[in-house]
Amino acid sequence: MMPLTLVGIGEVNTIRRIGGSEETRRFLKNLGFVAGSEITVLSTISGNVIVNIKDSRVAINKEMARHIMV
Secondary structure (H helix, E strand, O other), X not given: OOEHHHXXXXXXXXXXXXOXXXXXXXXXXXXXXXXXXXEXXXXXXXXXXXXXXXXEEEEEOHHHHOXXXX
């Protein structure tokens, strides 16, 4: 398991765990980041990532990406 910030561009992974505070987990869940979902990193800039999840493109900062374990 590794944080989303370490995933290479174009790699397809499955979310295994969402960490962080209850507020952080709820925020990420509302964006579609739930355990078992497939996620593809489309772009990364200074740790911030743009991902494809559930047929949507979502941009999250590196602080949020650190809480998503794949």
